[in-house]
Amino acid sequence: MGDKTMTADEVVSRLSSGMTLGIGGWGSRRKPMALVRALLRAGIGDLTVVSCGGPDVGVLAAAGRIRRLVTAFVTLDSVPLEPHYRAARESGAFELTEVDEGMLLSGLRAAAHRLPFLPVRAGLGSDVMRVNPALRTVTSPYEDGETLVAMPALRMDAALVHVNRADRLGNGQYLGPDPYFDDLFCEAADEAYVSCERIVDTAELTKAAAPQSLLLRRLSVTGVVEAPNGAHFTSCAPDYGRDEEFQRAYASTPWPEFAERFLAGDEKEYREAVRRWRKEPRG
Amino acid sequence: MRVTRAEYCVIACAEAWRGDGEVLASPMGLIPSLGARLARLTFAPDLLLTDGEALLVRPDGTPEGWLPYRRHLALVAGGRRHVMMGASQIDRFGNQNISCIGDWSRPRRQLLGVRGAPLNTLNNPTSYWIPRHSRRVFVERVDMVCGVGYDRAAALGGTARFHRIPRVVSDLGVFDFATPDRSMRLASLHPGVGVEQVREATGFALAVPYEVPWTREPTAEELRLIREVLDPDGARAREVPGAVRG
Numbered sequence: 001m002g003d004k005t006m007t008a009d010e011v012v013s014r015l016s017s018g019m020t021l022g023i024g025g026w027g028s029r030r031k032p033m034a035l036v037r038a039l040l041r042a043g044i045g046d047l048t049v050v051s052c053g054g055p056d057v058g059v060l061a062a063a064g065r066i067r068r069l070v071t072a073f074v075t076l077d078s079v080p081l082e083p084h085y086r087a088a089r090e091s092g093a094f095e096l097t098e099v100d101e102g103m104l105l106s107g108l109r110a111a112a113h114r115l116p117f118l119p120v121r122a123g124l125g126s127d128v129m130r131v132n133p134a135l136r137t138v139t140s141p142y143e144d145g146e147t148l149v150a151m152p153a154l155r156m157d158a159a160l161v162h163v164n165r166a167d168r169l170g171n172g173q174y175l176g177p178d179p180y181f182d183d184l185f186c187e188a189a190d191e192a193y194v195s196c197e198r199i200v201d202t203a204e205l206t207k208a209a210a211p212q213s214l215l216l217r218r219l220s221v222t223g224v225v226e227a228p229n230g231a232h233f234t235s236c237a238p239d240y241g242r243d244e245e246f247q248r249a250y251a252s253t254p255w256p257e258f259a260e261r262f263l264a265g266d267e268k269e270y271r272e273a274v275r276r277w278r279k280e281p282r283g
Numbered sequence: 284m285r286v287t288r289a290e291y292c293v294i295a296c297a298e299a300w301r302g303d304g305e306v307l308a309s310p311m312g313l314i315p316s317l318g319a320r321l322a323r324l325t326f327a328p329d330l331l332l333t334d335g336e337a338l339l340v341r342p343d344g345t346p347e348g349w350l351p352y353r354r355h356l357a358l359v360a361g362g363r364r365h366v367m368m369g370a371s372q373i374d375r376f377g378n379q380n381i382s383c384i385g386d387w388s389r390p391r392r393q394l395l396g397v398r399g400a401p402l403n404t405l406n407n408p409t410s411y412w413i414p415r416h417s418r419r420v421f422v423e424r425v426d427m428v429c430g431v432g433y434d435r436a437a438a439l440g441g442t443a444r445f446h447r448i449p450r451v452v453s454d455l456g457v458f459d460f461a462t463p464d465r466s467m468r469l470a471s472l473h474p475g476v477g478v479e480q481v482r483e484a485t486g487f488a489l490a491v492p493y494e495v496p497w498t499r500e501p502t503a504e505e506l507r508l509i510r511e512v513l514d515p516d517g518a519r520a521r522e523v524p525g526a527v528r529g
Contacts, residue, residue, distance in 0.1 A: 026352060052352075053396075071396060072396050072397055072398055072399070073395050073396030073397070073398045074395070074396060075395060080395065081393070081394065081395065085393065086392075086393040089383070089390060089393035090389075090390055090391070090392070090393055092388075092389045098382065098387075098396060098397055099397070100397055100398070100399060100400070100401040100402050101356060101398055101399040101402060102356050102359065102360065102399060102401075102402035103401075103402070105353055105356055120402075121360065121402075121405050121406060121442060121445075122399075122401045122402035122405055122406070123401050124401075124405065124431075124439055124442055124443075125401070125404075125405065125428070125431035125435040125436055125438070125439050125442075125443060126397065126400070126401040126404075126428050126429060126430070126431050126435075127382075127387070127427045127428040127429070128397055128401050128429075130387075130428075131387050131388075131427070144441065145441075146441050146442055147439075147440075147441075147442050148442065177336055177337035177338060177349075177351065178336065178337040178351040178352055179351055179353070180351075180352055180353075181352075181353060184353075
């Protein structure tokens with residue numbers, strides 16, 4: 001049983017341009033933003049990104065790192081539409097594979113189960129079929145003979161997720177109300193990198209929390225990064241809520257200005273820049 | 284007692300869940316949320332409600348169950364749910380769009396994305412709430428079909444056997460698809476609204492019966508619940524302003 005701890009920069013040194021990356025969380029909730037910021041610094045691009053999209057998609061799209069996005073939506077929750085994602089889409093900056101939420105879940109499940117596809121009663125009749133001409137249907141071999149969408153497995157090179165706690169071996173724990181698809185992302189990827197608020201001893205994980213909070217099993221985790229506040233500015237309940245004020249600034253600041261001010265340096269410099277920004281008087 | 288337009292909208296939304304039994308009410312937007320909770324507190328006591336995140340809650344907020352995102356999707360597939368979604372565009376057969384405006388490959392306006400609309404419409408009853416009834420929303424053809432309408436469902440055969448759009452509620456009235464070709468019909472007008480006003484604001488030919496009823500009046504108890512329990516701060520008037528009728 002090896003120690004899997006590493007730094008965010010070590011994680012991205014194992015990733016490369018052209019990869020298919022899954023990003024956990026949902027909208028502007030529990031996104032592995034410290035890992036995404038490391039990805040931005042490393043200059044990795046030409047990515048196929050699979051995500052229940054939030055600012056992870058926004059920053060990668062704005063920085064021109066996405067070749068193809070696989071998603072059902074992109075939102076900042078309290079800001080319904082992600083402005084940088086919108087701008088990128090409206091300028092035709094990348095290709096989109098737009099699928100329904102249930103189809104995305106089935107694609108991850110299929111990959112985790114090593115199946116080529118899973119049947120799903122969604123997509124038919126909608127323009128999801130028109131905009132994804134490669135999608136195929138499957139006919140039930142039983143008496144009902146029903147036609148369903150054969151959602152292809154969303155197998156990924158690597159997954160990035162953020163949880164509340166983990167041990168050094170890669171057992172990951174969520175303490176908030178929703179696991180999202182994070183465990184599925186890890187199981188559907190060849191390698192999975194988990195950032196967490198705090199690395200603790202294995203015994204510590206179940207001292208105060210129930211065993212079913214142990215969302216990620218070490219056998220599907222490649223690396224563990226201790227990244228306090230690593231989901232900022234998205235939420236990481238119950239450790240912290242969304243930084244609404246900073247999110248509004250992110251959403252309303254022209255991208256070059258935001259990137260220059262907050263993303264030019266490393267994670268420590270990001271935190272310092274946020275701290276300085278917070279001290280500024282605002283009307 | 285003067286009833287506001289917003290309050291008629293709450294009543295019209297609440298009515299969507301009448302008779303649904305023990306299913307999950309999934310309202311999106313403030314007025315549908317008030318409607319679902321009003322229904323649960325009055326004529327639909329078996330409804331399940333969510334906190335909008337991962338919990339099933341009673342109307343007072345007491346948790347009574349766990350429904351995280353992926354279990355919510357499983358529940359949709361199982362059909363024990365009636366959702367009321369928004370629509371950036373909707374056509375006469377109930378095809379709905381929340382993905383983008385313009386050509387999908389290079390949209391003029393990128394919106395949210397299809398979200399769960401395709402799954403919803405093929406698996407559980409899906410109603411719609413539109414706070415600003417206009418020709419921009421009620422269109423001849425939607426730019427990207429997310430939620431499946433009656434014409435497309437009919438073409439699918441057995442796969443669409445669970446498809447149903449019980450009603451569309453706007454700030455002007457209530458609409459259903461109780462016509463021979465399942466096209467949209469004016470089912471009731473909110474008091475203070477005229478048929479011509481609805482026709483003017485609708486971008487397709489709407490089926491209008493000879494006599495159009497008014498959206499029903501709230502009871503005194505319903506008004507008390509809306510005003511004192513569910514929305515004491517009056518947020519409903521921000522979603523549907525003005526138009527008070529004596």
